[in-house]
Amino acid sequence: MNDLKEYMLRVSELIDNTLEDLLPAGGVYPESIHKLMRYTTFAGGKRIRPCLLLAANEACGDTFGNQNAACAGAAIEMLHTFSLIHDDLPCMDDDDFRRGKPTAHKAFNEALAVLGGDALCIHAFEILAKTNRIDIIQEISQALGTGGMIGGQVVDIESEGKNVDKSTVEYIHNNKTAALIRASVTTGALLANASPDDIKKLSSYGNHIGLAFQVVDDILDEESTTETLGKDAGSDRAKGKATFPAVYGIEESKKYAKELIDKAHADIGFLGNKGKILYELADYIRVRVS
Amino acid sequence: MNDLKEYMLRVSELIDNTLEDLLPAGGVYPESIHKLMRYTTFAGGKRIRPCLLLAANEACGDTFGNQNAACAGAAIEMLHTFSLIHDDLPCMDDDDFRRGKPTAHKAFNEALAVLGGDALCIHAFEILAKTNRIDIIQEISQALGTGGMIGGQVVDIESEGKNVDKSTVEYIHNNKTAALIRASVTTGALLANASPDDIKKLSSYGNHIGLAFQVVDDILDEESTTETLGKDAGSDRAKGKATFPAVYGIEESKKYAKELIDKAHADIGFLGNKGKILYELADYIRVRVS
Numbered sequence: 001m002n003d004l005k006e007y008m009l010r011v012s013e014l015i016d017n018t019l020e021d022l023l024p025a026g027g028v029y030p031e032s033i034h035k036l037m038r039y040t041t042f043a044g045g046k047r048i049r050p051c052l053l054l055a056a057n058e059a060c061g062d063t064f065g066n067q068n069a070a071c072a073g074a075a076i077e078m079l080h081t082f083s084l085i086h087d088d089l090p091c092m093d094d095d096d097f098r099r100g101k102p103t104a105h106k107a108f109n110e111a112l113a114v115l116g117g118d119a120l121c122i123h124a125f126e127i128l129a130k131t132n133r134i135d136i137i138q139e140i141s142q143a144l145g146t147g148g149m150i151g152g153q154v155v156d157i158e159s160e161g162k163n164v165d166k167s168t169v170e171y172i173h174n175n176k177t178a179a180l181i182r183a184s185v186t187t188g189a190l191l192a193n194a195s196p197d198d199i200k201k202l203s204s205y206g207n208h209i210g211l212a213f214q215v216v217d218d219i220l221d222e223e224s225t226t227e228t229l230g231k232d233a234g235s236d237r238a239k240g241k242a243t244f245p246a247v248y249g250i251e252e253s254k255k256y257a258k259e260l261i262d263k264a265h266a267d268i269g270f271l272g273n274k275g276k277i278l279y280e281l282a283d284y285i286r287v288r289v290s
Numbered sequence: 291m292n293d294l295k296e297y298m299l300r301v302s303e304l305i306d307n308t309l310e311d312l313l314p315a316g317g318v319y320p321e322s323i324h325k326l327m328r329y330t331t332f333a334g335g336k337r338i339r340p341c342l343l344l345a346a347n348e349a350c351g352d353t354f355g356n357q358n359a360a361c362a363g364a365a366i367e368m369l370h371t372f373s374l375i376h377d378d379l380p381c382m383d384d385d386d387f388r389r390g391k392p393t394a395h396k397a398f399n400e401a402l403a404v405l406g407g408d409a410l411c412i413h414a415f416e417i418l419a420k421t422n423r424i425d426i427i428q429e430i431s432q433a434l435g436t437g438g439m440i441g442g443q444v445v446d447i448e449s450e451g452k453n454v455d456k457s458t459v460e461y462i463h464n465n466k467t468a469a470l471i472r473a474s475v476t477t478g479a480l481l482a483n484a485s486p487d488d489i490k491k492l493s494s495y496g497n498h499i500g501l502a503f504q505v506v507d508d509i510l511d512e513e514s515t516t517e518t519l520g521k522d523a524g525s526d527r528a529k530g531k532a533t534f535p536a537v538y539g540i541e542e543s544k545k546y547a548k549e550l551i552d553k554a555h556a557d558i559g560f561l562g563n564k565g566k567i568l569y570e571l572a573d574y575i576r577v578r579v580s
Binding site for chain 1: 314319323381404407408412413418422431434445
């Protein structure tokens with residue numbers, strides 16, 4: 001996976017530079033909110049969503065890191081950051097640490113964390129408009145709304161401490177996590193003007209790896225230490241979260257993650273060698289708990 | 291102002307119907323968030339922003355209530371509602387009532403109010419995409435971000451209980467309130483493909499009435515009773531808010547509001563009789579405290 005590592009480094013550099021250009025500087029008035037937006041955006045995320053977007057974009061025939069793809073990748077990372085900031089709030093998951101650093105409302109304050117999340121969401125749409133592609137804005141807004149990410153967050157919170165069935169756990173993770181991951185892949189393909197048939201296959205790939213991503217996250221929460229995880233380990237269980245391990249058990253969850261990745265690999269068979277990075281990214285998502 | 295009253299009723303009906311069509315029904319899963327979104331969106335707002343959008347659109351030559359204008363008007367009302375829900379949160383202004391009804395976090399809960407605000411913001415952009423006009427999405431997102439509404443909210447909250455100068459009060463209200471009101475007017479004009487020169491004049495009109503709107507709101511908060519206001523009267527003073535009356539005094543604030551409306555009237559002189567509704571809307575904004 002040396003190719004993948006190198007690819008991920010190139011993406012991180014490109015996205016960090018793009019975000020640096022697009023986010024207002026910390027010295028711009030009102031300074032506090034711009035500092036908060038940058039604090040969480042540059043808190044050490046792996047830029048997996050932009051990586052998927054850029055890899056799908058390139059696999060469908062565009063040049064690596066063209067301006068539209070870089071803009072859309074940066075916007076998706078801002079949208080992901082917005083969701084993390086609001087997710088960590090005291091009235092939501094009430095998390096004090098993320099990636100080993102105090103969460104936004106701890107490092108700043110709660111009002112600013114609400115507004116900083118809002119601003120990242122709004123600025124992301126402003127940046128998406130720069131691509132001059134209405135279809136991208138539709139694709140991403142649909143993945144984020146109550147039929148996607150937000151819907152998943154609602155059911156996640158409302159399921160805490162309850163005995164939920166498998167279909168509810170599937171709903172939560174299909175929406176809370178997989179929807180934006182899937183949209184990252186399809187946005188890359190749409191920007192490269194891929195055919196509807198290819199987009200359908202890539203959408204399926206995105207959904208499979210998105211679901212696997214959440215299953216793996218849940219396993220890590222159960223099996224890791226707080227130190228390696230950068231946030232409180234075992235907090236899902238403590239909160240009575242509806243997770244895959246809680247419903248299926250650890251071994252079954254690992255098996256399920258592997259099945260999902262196998263399906264994702266099959267989805268992109270049509271790309272042949274052009275799909276190499278996407279293929280390895282699917283493995284990368286699972287390998288953390290293999 | 292009979293013409294205006296009738297116009298506002300027509301707009302309310304059109305926007306309510308459009309919102310009814312565009313917002314997911316309260317019975318759609320997950321139900322709680324859709325109920326919250328509808329609860330605040332249909333809580334009795336006067337639809338002043340859509341009214342300004344539709345009036346500007348018509349004054350610039352489009353047919354009343356065409357589909358793009360109705361969509362954009364509904365989206366702007368959703369964005370306004372999103373800002374109210376987050377503004378009322380305990381960590382922000384901590385208001386229990388708005389328009390005589392419990393605020394969203396009181397009627398539902400805090401987590402759902404955060405997510406419901408987020409969802410209204412996201413769905414508004416999804417709806418704006420339906421107009422197929424990138425320039426509208428740029429106009430509105432710029433008015434909402436940290437260089438507009440959110441920036442104003444940040445400085446508003448950070449100025450509580452402090453002695454602030456006039457330029458800070460102007461900054462807060464130019465951004466917190468006037469930015470989205472101005473964008474409502476310019477969006478209507480842009481949809482009608484008005485000339486850059488006309489849009490500039492309408493932008494100035496929007497800014498003047500937007501500022502007047504906030505000055506009048508501050509005066510009402512000082513002079514009204516809780517019953518007539520539908521929310522806690524005098525709460526600005528209690529919170530040490532940086533308002534116009536606090537800095538300029540009541541009489542000076544009324545005089546200032548009048549000056550702003552006079553300027554707004556002058557801005558739209560070029561429209562002649564086509565600007566009648568916009569002219570009367572400016573008066574309507576001031577007349578509440580005349």
